[in-house]
Amino acid sequence: DGGITQSPKYLFRKEGQNVTLSCEQNLNHDAMYWYRQDPGQGLRLIYYSQIVNDFQKGDIAEGYSVSREKKESFPLTVTSAQKNPTAFYLCASKQGTYGYTFGSGTRLTVV
Amino acid sequence: GQQVMQIPQYQHVQEGEDFTTYCNSSTTLSNIQWYKQRPGGHPVFLIQLVKSGEVKKQKRLTFQFGEAKKNSSLHITATQTTDVGTYFCAGTGGYQKVTFGTGTKLQVIP
Numbered sequence: 001d002g003g004i005t006q007s008p009k010y011l012f013r014k015e016g017q018n019v020t021l022s023c024e025q026n027l028n029h030d031a032m033y034w035y036r037q038d039p040g041q042g043l044r045l046i047y048y049s050q051i052v053n054d055f056q057k058g059d060i061a062e063g064y065s066v067s068r069e070k071k072e073s074f075p076l077t078v079t080s081a082q083k084n085p086t087a088f089y090l091c092a093s094k095q096g097t098y099g100y101t102f103g104s105g106t107r108l109t110v111v
Numbered sequence: 112g113q114q115v116m117q118i119p120q121y122q123h124v125q126e127g128e129d130f131t132t133y134c135n136s137s138t139t140l141s142n143i144q145w146y147k148q149r150p151g152g153h154p155v156f157l158i159q160l161v162k163s164g165e166v167k168k169q170k171r172l173t174f175q176f177g178e179a180k181k182n183s184s185l186h187i188t189a190t191q192t193t194d195v196g197t198y199f200c201a202g203t204g205g206y207q208k209v210t211f212g213t214g215t216k217l218q219v220i221p
Contacts, residue, residue: 035211040120042199042211043154090153097203099144099156 002027006091006103012111013078013085021076021106023091030095032074036060037088037105046089049074078108086110113138113204117212125220130187132215134200141203143176143183148214149196190219 004025013019025032031050035043045058049068063082068074078085086109092100114137124130134143142161146154158167160176160183167174173186183202187194200212 040213042115042117042213043201044211045209097142097159097207099146099159100154100201101156102153105153 004091004093004101004103006089006106008106009104011106011108013108014111016080018077018079019108021078021089021091021108023074023076023103024072025074025091025093025101025103026072027093027095027101028071029093029101030071031093032068033092033094033100034058034064034066034074034076035090035092037090043090046076113202113208113210115200115202115210115212117200117215119215120213121216121218123218123220124190126192127189130190130194130217132185132198132200132217134183134185134202134212136181136202136204136210138181138204140180141207143180143203144201144209145174145183145185146199146201147196148199152196154199187217190217192219192221195219 007022033048034046037043044060046064047058047066049055052071055066055068065077089106091103094100116135118133144159145157148154158174163180164178165176171188175184197214197216199214201209203209
Protein backbone atom coordinates (compact mmCIF):
# COMPACT_ATOMS: atom_id res chain seq x y z
CA ASP A 1 0.00 0.00 0.00
CA GLY A 2 1.19 3.51 -0.77
CA GLY A 3 1.83 5.87 2.08
CA ILE A 4 4.24 7.90 4.15
CA THR A 5 6.60 6.33 6.66
CA GLN A 6 8.04 8.41 9.47
CA SER A 7 10.71 7.20 11.86
CA PRO A 8 11.34 6.98 14.67
CA LYS A 9 7.95 7.14 16.35
CA TYR A 10 9.50 8.52 19.56
CA LEU A 11 12.75 10.45 19.84
CA PHE A 12 14.55 11.89 22.83
CA ARG A 13 17.05 14.68 22.38
CA LYS A 14 19.59 16.03 24.81
CA GLU A 15 20.21 19.74 25.12
CA GLY A 16 22.55 20.97 22.37
CA GLN A 17 22.10 17.89 20.19
CA ASN A 18 21.01 17.77 16.56
CA VAL A 19 18.54 15.06 15.60
CA THR A 20 17.16 13.96 12.23
CA LEU A 21 13.62 12.78 11.59
CA SER A 22 13.06 10.52 8.63
CA CYS A 23 10.20 10.79 6.13
CA GLU A 24 9.78 8.47 3.12
CA GLN A 25 6.85 8.29 0.69
CA ASN A 26 5.98 5.83 -2.08
CA LEU A 27 3.00 7.78 -3.41
CA ASN A 28 5.03 9.41 -6.21
CA HIS A 29 3.91 12.81 -4.94
CA ASP A 30 5.96 15.82 -5.99
CA ALA A 31 5.36 17.99 -2.91
CA MET A 32 6.39 17.14 0.64
CA TYR A 33 5.91 19.08 3.87
CA TRP A 34 6.94 19.16 7.51
CA TYR A 35 4.49 20.38 10.12
CA ARG A 36 4.83 20.86 13.85
CA GLN A 37 1.89 20.23 16.18
CA ASP A 38 1.72 21.54 19.73
CA PRO A 39 -1.16 20.91 22.15
CA GLY A 40 -4.08 23.25 21.55
CA GLN A 41 -2.60 24.64 18.36
CA GLY A 42 -3.11 23.92 14.71
CA LEU A 43 -0.43 22.54 12.47
CA ARG A 44 2.36 24.97 11.71
CA LEU A 45 4.46 24.67 8.57
CA ILE A 46 8.21 24.27 9.04
CA TYR A 47 9.51 23.57 5.51
CA TYR A 48 8.14 22.36 2.22
CA SER A 49 9.50 21.08 -1.06
CA GLN A 50 7.67 21.04 -4.36
CA ILE A 51 10.43 19.39 -6.38
CA VAL A 52 13.65 17.48 -5.86
CA ASN A 53 16.63 19.63 -4.85
CA ASP A 54 14.43 22.58 -3.96
CA PHE A 55 12.72 23.57 -0.71
CA GLN A 56 11.29 26.67 0.95
CA LYS A 57 10.93 27.90 4.51
CA GLY A 58 7.54 27.79 6.11
CA ASP A 59 6.23 29.89 8.98
CA ILE A 60 8.52 28.49 11.71
CA ALA A 61 11.74 27.40 9.95
CA GLU A 62 14.21 28.79 12.47
CA GLY A 63 16.22 26.04 14.13
CA TYR A 64 15.33 23.44 11.49
CA SER A 65 16.92 22.25 8.24
CA VAL A 66 15.83 19.90 5.45
CA SER A 67 17.10 18.27 2.28
CA ARG A 68 15.35 16.83 -0.76
CA GLU A 69 17.88 14.76 -2.68
CA LYS A 70 15.33 12.15 -3.75
CA LYS A 71 11.66 12.45 -4.62
CA GLU A 72 10.78 9.82 -2.01
CA SER A 73 12.68 11.30 0.93
CA PHE A 74 12.42 14.55 2.90
CA PRO A 75 14.35 14.34 6.20
CA LEU A 76 14.06 17.07 8.84
CA THR A 77 16.95 17.99 11.15
CA VAL A 78 16.11 19.68 14.42
CA THR A 79 19.22 21.65 15.34
CA SER A 80 20.45 22.86 18.70
CA ALA A 81 19.31 26.35 17.63
CA GLN A 82 15.67 25.28 18.05
CA LYS A 83 14.95 26.43 21.61
CA ASN A 84 11.71 24.58 22.19
CA PRO A 85 11.76 21.44 20.06
CA THR A 86 9.44 19.24 22.13
CA ALA A 87 6.47 18.63 19.84
CA PHE A 88 4.74 16.19 17.51
CA TYR A 89 6.25 16.37 14.00
CA LEU A 90 4.20 15.40 10.99
CA CYS A 91 5.45 14.80 7.49
CA ALA A 92 2.98 15.08 4.62
CA SER A 93 2.84 14.87 0.86
CA LYS A 94 0.34 15.82 -1.79
CA GLN A 95 -0.15 15.97 -5.51
CA GLY A 96 -1.74 19.03 -7.04
CA THR A 97 -4.34 20.90 -5.02
CA TYR A 98 -5.87 17.85 -3.33
CA GLY A 99 -5.59 16.94 0.34
CA TYR A 100 -2.49 16.09 2.29
CA THR A 101 -1.48 12.54 3.13
CA PHE A 102 0.19 12.52 6.53
CA GLY A 103 2.65 10.12 8.07
CA SER A 104 2.07 8.72 11.55
CA GLY A 105 4.34 11.32 13.13
CA THR A 106 7.39 11.53 15.40
CA ARG A 107 7.10 12.66 19.01
CA LEU A 108 10.26 14.52 19.97
CA THR A 109 11.08 15.20 23.61
CA VAL A 110 14.01 17.14 25.00
CA VAL A 111 15.54 15.49 28.07
CA GLY B 112 -1.35 37.44 7.45
CA GLN B 113 -3.97 34.82 6.78
CA GLN B 114 -5.66 33.53 9.92
CA VAL B 115 -8.10 30.67 10.31
CA MET B 116 -10.10 30.49 13.52
CA GLN B 117 -11.99 27.41 14.55
CA ILE B 118 -14.67 27.14 17.23
CA PRO B 119 -15.39 25.64 19.62
CA GLN B 120 -12.02 24.43 20.91
CA TYR B 121 -13.66 21.54 22.78
CA GLN B 122 -17.05 19.89 22.63
CA HIS B 123 -18.47 17.12 24.77
CA VAL B 124 -21.68 15.51 23.53
CA GLN B 125 -23.82 12.57 24.54
CA GLU B 126 -23.80 9.77 22.02
CA GLY B 127 -26.62 10.39 19.58
CA GLU B 128 -26.46 14.18 19.82
CA ASP B 129 -25.41 16.34 16.91
CA PHE B 130 -22.12 18.24 16.69
CA THR B 131 -20.96 21.22 14.66
CA THR B 132 -17.59 22.90 14.30
CA TYR B 133 -17.07 26.22 12.55
CA CYS B 134 -14.11 27.59 10.66
CA ASN B 135 -13.64 31.31 9.85
CA SER B 136 -10.93 32.82 7.69
CA SER B 137 -9.65 36.40 7.70
CA THR B 138 -9.27 36.22 3.92
CA THR B 139 -11.16 34.72 0.99
CA LEU B 140 -10.21 31.11 0.34
CA SER B 141 -9.84 29.23 -2.92
CA ASN B 142 -10.72 25.99 -1.16
CA ILE B 143 -11.10 24.50 2.29
CA GLN B 144 -10.22 21.02 3.47
CA TRP B 145 -11.29 19.08 6.54
CA TYR B 146 -9.23 16.54 8.45
CA LYS B 147 -9.87 14.20 11.37
CA GLN B 148 -7.19 13.24 13.89
CA ARG B 149 -7.96 10.38 16.26
CA PRO B 150 -6.36 10.51 19.73
CA GLY B 151 -2.68 9.61 19.39
CA GLY B 152 -2.96 9.49 15.61
CA HIS B 153 -2.28 11.67 12.62
CA PRO B 154 -4.64 13.87 10.57
CA VAL B 155 -6.59 12.07 7.88
CA PHE B 156 -8.06 13.95 4.93
CA LEU B 157 -11.86 13.93 4.84
CA ILE B 158 -12.97 16.28 2.08
CA GLN B 159 -12.27 19.40 0.04
CA LEU B 160 -14.77 22.14 -0.81
CA VAL B 161 -14.09 24.52 -3.68
CA LYS B 162 -17.27 26.27 -4.79
CA SER B 163 -19.10 29.11 -3.07
CA GLY B 164 -22.06 27.73 -1.10
CA GLU B 165 -20.99 24.14 -1.71
CA VAL B 166 -22.48 21.41 0.47
CA LYS B 167 -21.12 17.87 0.56
CA LYS B 168 -22.22 14.88 2.59
CA GLN B 169 -20.39 11.79 3.76
CA LYS B 170 -22.83 9.52 5.59
CA ARG B 171 -23.56 11.40 8.86
CA LEU B 172 -21.11 14.23 8.08
CA THR B 173 -22.22 17.39 6.26
CA PHE B 174 -19.68 19.95 5.08
CA GLN B 175 -20.54 23.48 3.97
CA PHE B 176 -18.52 26.26 2.35
CA GLY B 177 -19.86 29.78 2.84
CA GLU B 178 -21.12 31.98 0.04
CA ALA B 179 -18.25 34.43 0.57
CA LYS B 180 -15.72 31.55 0.74
CA LYS B 181 -14.47 32.77 4.12
CA ASN B 182 -16.17 30.28 6.40
CA SER B 183 -17.03 26.62 6.58
CA SER B 184 -18.71 24.16 8.89
CA LEU B 185 -18.71 20.46 9.62
CA HIS B 186 -21.87 18.97 11.09
CA ILE B 187 -22.12 15.43 12.44
CA THR B 188 -25.60 13.98 12.91
CA ALA B 189 -26.23 11.51 15.74
CA THR B 190 -22.65 11.21 16.97
CA GLN B 191 -21.10 7.84 17.71
CA THR B 192 -18.09 6.95 19.86
CA THR B 193 -16.13 6.37 16.65
CA ASP B 194 -16.45 10.10 15.91
CA VAL B 195 -14.11 10.97 18.81
CA GLY B 196 -11.09 13.00 17.74
CA THR B 197 -9.97 16.45 16.71
CA TYR B 198 -11.39 17.98 13.55
CA PHE B 199 -9.25 20.49 11.66
CA CYS B 200 -10.07 22.76 8.78
CA ALA B 201 -7.35 23.97 6.42
CA GLY B 202 -7.94 26.93 4.14
CA THR B 203 -6.01 27.79 0.98
CA GLY B 204 -5.61 31.52 0.49
CA GLY B 205 -3.39 33.79 -1.58
CA TYR B 206 -0.21 32.37 -3.14
CA GLN B 207 -1.65 28.90 -2.43
CA LYS B 208 -0.81 29.31 1.25
CA VAL B 209 -2.54 26.70 3.42
CA THR B 210 -3.42 27.65 6.99
CA PHE B 211 -4.77 25.12 9.47
CA GLY B 212 -7.37 25.99 12.06
CA THR B 213 -6.65 25.25 15.71
CA GLY B 214 -9.00 22.28 15.69
CA THR B 215 -12.11 21.21 17.61
CA LYS B 216 -11.67 18.31 19.99
CA LEU B 217 -14.80 16.16 20.12
CA GLN B 218 -15.52 13.86 23.02
CA VAL B 219 -18.54 11.56 22.79
CA ILE B 220 -20.00 10.29 26.04
CA PRO B 221 -21.58 6.82 25.68
